[in-house]
Amino acid sequence: VGMTPSAGRLRLPSQALVGRSSRAAVGPALAPAPVRPAAHPGLPARIDESRFGEKVRWLMEDDVEKPPEWRVLLLSKTYANKANTVSSVAACLAAVLGLAVGLAKAKAQHARDHFFSVVATEVSWSEAMRKAQGLQGRGLVVRVVPGTSRSTEDAGRFNEPESTAAPSQRTARR
16 A cells, blocks of 8 residues: 555555556456366266165076075174174074074174174075074174085184084084
């Protein structure tokens, strides 16, 4: 801000420029056009929650060979519900699947700490689905997935020594 000698008064710099030239013409200014969001044809559409919720589901192609077994997975998403604790989940596993309490608790802890745990394996798809739906009915988040190979008799037992398992649990697993 300064004084101009000819006018003897204080002018702002923008006023000084406008006031000096009466011939300067200012054209009409256009507002910038609104930016439209670009379509993203490469991105997938959102999942329709009304069609694809947390229900047990299996998508199978017709020409695929039948898997040797079906596995029921307990997912760590079960623990998003604060009412589901390791003890309550273990109790559900024991009640629905008939697992020993210690084994059920170990599988519940494994699912919480490692994203999932295999809680049952079945040769029959319908039996695996029945177990999964029984667990879902008690508020657990489970999935039924195909097994790539037949599990051994004691697979998934968390290295439990043979002497601690009852004889009926060692042989009658399915």
